[in-house]
Amino acid sequence: MASKKKSVLFICLGNICRSPIAEAVFRHQVKEAGLEDKWYIDSAAIGTWHVGGRADSRAIKCLKTKGIETDHIVRQITKEDYTKFDIIFGMDDENIGDLKEMAPKNSTAQLKLLGEYDPEHIRIIEDPYYPGNYEDFVTVLEQCIRCCKAFLNSEL
Structure with missing residues (x-):
């Protein structure tokens, strides 16, 4: 019998900066580890402002x-x-x-901060949208790389 895929959903306010960066980083790390068939990975927004749109161009550029x-x-x-x-x-x-x-009453998902896995102990991944400096997106990317790597290693 095939084992169930592990599944992870990354969330931020609008799903255009932090969560799509985290999703792309984790997907990339899973692929590099040869574990694509073991994971289901996605991201989403809390709010509806950007539904149907693409990730912020600064997020795409830094990725x-x-x-x-x-x-x-x-x-x-x-x-x-x-x-x-x-x-x-x-x-x-x-x-x-x-x-x-x-969360609905039948929720089974664990809710966690991605920053809990940061080896540099930076718990919060700040929203780079405002002030919107490109360097803020790079900071988010570096945090996501560290956190996702530590999380993936914890799951191996």
Whole structure:
């Protein structure tokens, strides 16, 4: 019998900066480890502002500097996601609070901060959208690389 895939959903406010970066980074790391058949990976937004759009161009640009591609289309988290995914990662305490408020009673997903896995102990992944400096997106990318690597290693 085939084993069930592990599943992870990355969440941020609009699903255009932090969560699509984390999704693309984790997907890339899983692929490099040869574990694509063992994981289901996605990202989504708390809000509806950008649904149907693409990730922020600054997020796409900084991912490309690491050879990471994304064709992500923004979507909002659904009630079904709370039972479909093993872990739902928020990027900050506000995300976690919103996720808890939105959770249906039958939720089985663990809600965690991605920053809990940061070996540099930077718990919060700050939203780079405002002030919107490219360097802020690079900081998010570097945090996501560290956190996703540590999380993946913890799952091996």
